[in-house]
Structures are given as C-alpha cells and as structure tokens.
Amino acid sequence: MDDGERSFRAAPSVCPFCGVGCSLQYSEKTASARGWTGPVNRKGEICPKGGAAWQMVEHEDRLTQPLVRESGRLVTASWDEALDRVTGTFADIVATDGADALAFFASSNCTNEENYLLQKVARLLGTNNVDNCARLCHASTVAAMAQRFGAGAMTNSLDDLGEADVFLVVGANPAEQHPVIFRSYLYPAIKNGTELIHIDPRENATTEAATHHLPVRPGYDIPLLNAIAAVLVEEALTDEAFLDERVEGVAAFRAFVADVDVEANAELAGVDPDELRAAARAYGAADRAAAFTGMGMSQHHCGTDNVHALLNLALLTGNVGKRGTGVNPLRGQNNVQGAGDVGALPNVLPGYQSVTDPVARERIAAEWGVEPPAEPGLTEVEATHRFGDGVRGAYVFGENPAVTEPNANRVADALDRLDCLVVHDIFRTETVEHADVVLPGCVWAEKAGTVTNTDRQVIRMRRNADPPGDARRDLEIIRELGARLTDQPFDYDGPEAVFEEFTRVSPIYAGMSYDGIGTGSQRWPFPEGATEGVGVLHAERFESGAQRAPLVPVEHVDPVDPVADDELVLTTGRVLQHFNSGAVTRRSGTLMRMRGEDVLQIHPDDATARDITDGDTVEVANDRGSVTLAAEVTPAIRRGTVFATFHYADPLVNRLTGDELDPVAKIPEFKHSAARVTVVGD
Ligand SMILES: Nc1nc2c(c(=O)[nH]1)N[C@H]1C(S)=C(S)[C@@H](COP(=O)(O)OP(=O)(O)OC[C@H]3O[C@@H](n4cnc5c(=O)[nH]c(N)nc54)[C@H](O)[C@@H]3O)O[C@H]1N2
Ligand SMILES: Nc1nc2c(c(=O)[nH]1)N[C@H]1C(S)=C(S)[C@@H](COP(=O)(O)OP(=O)(O)OC[C@H]3O[C@@H](n4cnc5c(=O)[nH]c(N)nc54)[C@H](O)[C@@H]3O)O[C@H]1N2
Ligand code: SF4
Ligand SMILES: [Mo]
DSSP states (O other), X not given: OOOTTOOOOOOOEEOSSBTTOOEEEEETTTTEEEEOOOSSSTTOOOOXXXXXXXXXXXOTTOOOSOEEEETTEEEEOOHHHHHXXXXXXXXXXXXXXXXXXXXXXXXXXXXXXXXXXXXXXHHHHTOOOEEOGGGGTTHHHHHHHHHHHSOOSOSSOHHHHTTOSEEEEESOOHHHHSHHHIIIIIHHHHHTXXXXXXXXXXXXXXXXXXXXXXXXXXXXXXXXXXXXXXXXXXXXXXXXXXXXXXXEOHHHHHHHHHTXXXXXXXXXXXXXXXXXXXXXXXXXXXXXXXXXXXXXXXXXXXXXXXXXXXXXXXXXXXXXSSTTOSEEEOOOBTXXXXXXXXXXXXXXXXXXXXXXXXXXXXXXXXXXXXXXXXXXXXXXXXHHHHBTTTBOEEEEESOOHHHHSSSHHHHXXXXXXXXXXEEEESSOOTTGGGOSEEEEOOOGGGOOEEEEOTTSEEEEEOOSSOOSTTOOOHXXXXXXXXXXXXXXXXXXXXXXXXXXXHHHHOGGGTTOOHHHHTTSOEESSOOTTOSSOOSSOSSSSOTTSOSOEEOOOOOOOOOSSOOOXXXXXXXXXXXXXXXXXXXXXXXXXXXXXXOOSOEEEEOHHXXXXXXXXXXXXXXXXXXXXXEEEEEEXXXXXXXXXXXXXXXXXXXXXXXXXOOOBOTTTXXXXXXXXXXXXXXXXX
C-alpha cells in the first residue's frame, strides 16, 4: 500500500482489541500506537496487542477497494456497483421472501454508533435477525445475570474490585486475556494479600498468582460450584442478614445443597475435595469476595446454568451490591458490551428493551417513525444453520465466522448456500473468500465514535488517520446502506448525531453526551444529574427493581460429546499474543514474532500413552473434522484434556467443535469436544 500521501495525527482513541478499553493514540515519535492516560489505563499502560495496534492501519493487506463476485471470482468494483449489488439483491429477497430471509451480523469490534445504525437498518427493513458475537461469548452470562439480577454486565467497577479479600476467577485467564485489568487492578491487590482462587483445567499465567487452583474437568463446573455452596452452608459461612433481606428461595436452596455430596461432586469435577473445601472456606470467610467469570463457564451447552451456579455463591455469602464483591464477566472485544447495549441482538431493542414489549416498540417508533417487528429474530448460530434454508442473504460486519463459529466445515458450506453474502471488513479474511460483495471499511484509528468497555464505561474514539485508498469509514458505509435500502434519509452528519439519537431511545444511556464523556468516560446506569454513572450495581435494590434475588438450584448435565476411552477432551481458548480469529494479529509482524504457531497442549501421561513427544506433529480428529498441529507436552494441563487456540485459519480448530447450543442463550459448546489425538510421523 502506498502510504506516501496519508497523514497521521495523535488523537485520543481506544484500543481495538479487548474489552478492557485502554486508551491509545498514534505517536509521531515511534510511528506506532502508544497508550495515553485514559479512564482505564490511568498510567498509559498497554499490553503487547495494544502496542501492535498501529500495524493494521498501515498494513499492505488492507482492503482498499470494494469487490464483487463475477463468474466465481472476486473482482474490484466501484462503490456504486458494490452498493447497487447489495441493495438490489437484498430488496429482491425482502420482496419475495420477506425481511426475515435476511440476517445481519453486527460487530463487537466496532462502535456503538455503527452497531446502533446497523440494527436500525435491519429493523426498519422488518426483521429482528440482528446479532453480534456476544452470542459466541458471554450470551449465557448475560442471560443468567439479567434473569437473576436484572442486568447482564459486571456488577462492580474496576475501581472498587481491588478492595476484595478474595478473587474467585472461574473459567477466565485475565493475566493473558485482560492483561491491563490483571496487572493494574488485580495484581496490586494480590501483592497486598488478596487471595486468588483459580478454577481452570489448565495452569496458565493467571494461576501463577493463585493461592488455590482447582483444575476442573471441562464441563463439570456445576458439581464443583454446588459443592462449594454445600460447604458454605455446612460450615455456616453464609451471610444470614443478607439472605434475610435480599434473597428469596433460601429454604429450598438449603434443602437442595443438603443432598450434595461434596466428596462425590469433587470427584466428578476432577478436583481434590480437600482443596475444594479450602477454596470454599477462603471464599466464604472473606469479608469481601469478588467473582470473575469467563469463557470456560459461558461456552458450554449448560453455560447459562454454570453462571447460575456461580451467582448462588455470591448471594449465599452476601457478596453483591458492595465494593470489592459481585460477579464480574470480563467482556471480550472492545465494544461487545456496547453492541448489546445498542440493541444489536435479536430479542432486545436499544437499551435491552424487549422486542415483545409494545411500550418499548412505541418508544422506538416515536423516534424512527416505524415500529420495529415484535417477533424475536434468529441468533447468529441459528441464522448460520438456516443459511440457504429460509435465510438467503447475510450482511457480516466486522466478524469472521468462517473461523470463529463452531463446526467450521459446516459453516463453510452454509456461507456458500447464501444467494448473497456481504462482508464488510478491513482484511481479505477467510469469510471474505465466501462473499458475493466485499465492502472495505476502516480500522479503529480511522474512525470516531464511542465504545463501552467491560465495566460499563462509555469512552470516545477519535480519528488519527483517514482510511486508505477507496476504503470508507464504517459509519459512512452503514449510513449509505440505510439510505439506499430504506425510505429514511439516514442523514446523520456524524457519529455524535447517532449517539444523541441512541441516548433518546435507550433509558440506560439517557443523559450521556460526547462533551460529558470528553477524554474520560460516562458509565451506565447514568441516573439523572449524574456526571460519571453508577459503579456498584444492586446496592439497595437489584437492577430488576426487586429488593430480593432468588437462589436457584442447578443440576449438572453431562457434556454433549461422549468421550470414548481412547479419546481426549479438547477445550479451546486464547493466548496473549493473538486475538480471536487472528484476522488482525496473524498479520502483525510484532505479535507473530512473539508467538508464531498454534500448539496442542497435552499432559505427559496422555502423550506417553500415544507415543507423542514434545514438538511432534499430531492429528486431532473427530467425526466433524481434523487438524494437525505441533504437540506441547506439559503438566500444566490436566490429564485427559488437550487445549488449542482458535486463532488460526490453519489449523482451523473450529472444524472440531460441535453444533450443540445452550437452550437459553444459544451459545455453542466451544469448551468441550471429544477428540482422537495421534502422532503423524516426525
Ligand atoms: N490475548 C487475547 N485477549 C483477549 C482475546 C483474545 O483472543 N486474545 N479475546 C477477547 C474475547 S472476545 C474474550 S470473550 C475474552 C475471553 O477471555 P477468557 O474467558 O479468559 O478466554 P478463554 O481463553 O477462551 O477461556 C478462559 C479459560 O477457560 C478455561 N477453561 C476451558 N474449559 C473450561 C471449563 O470447562 N471450566 C472452566 N472453569 N474453565 C475452562 C481455559 O483453560 C482458559 O484458560 O478475551 C478477550 N481478550
Ligand atoms: N473454538 C472457539 N471458538 C470461539 C471461541 C473460543 O473460545 N473457542 N470464542 C468465541 C468468542 S468469545 C468470540 S467473541 C468470537 C469472535 O469471533 P469474531 O468476531 O468472528 O472474531 P474476530 O477475529 O474478533 O473478528 C473480527 C473481524 O472484524 C474485522 N475488524 C476488526 N476491526 C474492524 C473495524 O474497525 N471495522 C471493520 N469493518 N472490521 C473490523 C477483523 O478483520 C475480523 O475479520 O469467536 C468465538 N469462537
Ligand atoms: S489490555 Fe486489552 S484494551 Fe488494553 S492494550 Fe491490551 S488488548 Fe488493548
Ligand atoms: Mo468473546
């Protein structure tokens, strides 16, 4: 790419990667991104991904022209040709099969304003088929927390969590996945004596700081958490005053845990019962204990129930509604919280108002002039399963489902069954290879807008550069799409006008403004007259409006894939140096030098039984597909379990994951698949 004519400038913006929301801007001195002292990274600290974030701005692989498929090949086209193709085909589909024959995938890597407009386009067309990859991520957590507490978000703020005496981290590895939270907020407390309980089948960078490690068998968190609940009740470590005032269903729950056999549950979960009791005592005895939950909990066919089991522990011990407590989902991408907040979800309108609520629909209609449809739409994975069978057209904005959805061989077929796949991205991704139209968008540093980070802080992004070549700003592309596809003008003169409209239709953001946010943040909920917003939720009442939240007994269900004697359990996840589908980080020279290839972590006993030695090439296979990668023989992973990341297109690890979904949240079972592991020569 010829960058000779591009000019760059420093303007406070936000890191495009994880949900921590560190502030970044261009540095002329180093010609790269550097942290500035933002509302989260108060000393300007960033992790290696943030440090490499400028590389995508100037990358030679950037999409700089629209592409359309002609005779089977993607060829360059003008914007008019590309947009005409999209609007012509989509209008045709709506005319013949109705708007529900379209599906819109919004982007949790993109701004509130972009996602708000995309869901508006979908709903004006007449469909609630709009979702974002929160579906693959914390959908189950959000479902459980919204049902019990009335808000699907971190109960607490990063600012107060350091006051905890115990951190209970379940199925999350913040030292690698939320590095600035771990380093700047958790680790200082740990150094000061806060105990860390880590529940994870692997020892990883987070475990290094742990006081207790329970290496749970993947898929067996419910028996483990129920056993902790039983110990809390048995040893009178519950908060009786809190149970009296703020909790319901207490007697039934006590009866339920009275039947829990702690030793048997520990054995089922694959952990030492004494260790489990010690961890339960630490959590129960703490004056303040804060729980954190991640993908190890959420990405199961029982993901919603996993989180329910964790919420029980917080309620039993009165660890809700106070500083240094709560249940805190560490959110994924820089705007996955916001993509949900603005209503890029099939069941809720902006601000989590149900699509089935006539009052909420009327409130939207008063602003839009059109009432959104009342039937909940399809979730992402459900939509993919319907491609070519009811769904004929899809708009994929800033997502790479060919790599990140489960059962990748099936996903590839599904993408090809569409009459029209539009991919709006910045690189020629694996998903682009299936597209009929490709729209070149812009990266973080080329856009303005807001994102909402993991602890509900709305932060502003500002332009450091113009998009390269003919690439356009994401908001501009969606605005143009809306103007062409609907009978509304979509004549917003920039992101601020979109944000203002959003604050008018979404009560949780009412009163926020670009000026008020400035170079700091505003947090939801944002009561009238607030300047910053509420840090600790559920203090007097739960966000549901109720004074009490229920304890809910949850029963274990076995993982979906039966594991034969000669098979191992494959669980998948992340490493520090790469991000999700790897579309961006695999193109970063700096990060690739730090971690070039994917490996399969396997326990020495499982390796020996298969004649595998460290560094061997191994095949990992099941009925859905197979991949080959290098073995890393390590006692850091529990026996019987193997781990690989999903960051690479080759090996495409999601070939092995299955289609089963959590019945409530429709999240896939990414964390448990049966697999045969064999050595393939040297
Ligand atoms: N470096 C980096 N940071 C990221 C991302 C990235 O790709 N790279 N992605 C971002 C996104 S989108 C997200 S959602 C977050 C996710 O952040 P995390 O939730 O921390 O991500 P994972 O590595 O998928 O899973 C966490 C841990 O769950 C463990 N685990 C696996 N199965 C089970 C189980 O059955 N039970 C329990 N208790 N644990 C289990 C795994 O061993 C793993 O260490 O990270 C965000 N930050
Ligand atoms: N096996 C397995 N699979 C998983 C998971 C797992 O733990 N295991 N985790 C799941 C989770 S939690 C998640 S969140 C999903 C993530 O799934 P995806 O969202 O599909 O993954 P990303 O790599 O984040 O995709 C981002 C895409 O957006 C593009 N992009 C980035 N910034 C911009 C921008 O500003 N504008 C535009 N237009 N495009 C942009 C990138 O080039 C990339 O193609 O993966 C899920 N899949
Ligand atoms: S911790 Fe997350 S937001 Fe902060 S620099 Fe790293 S990737 Fe970016
Ligand atoms: Mo995620």
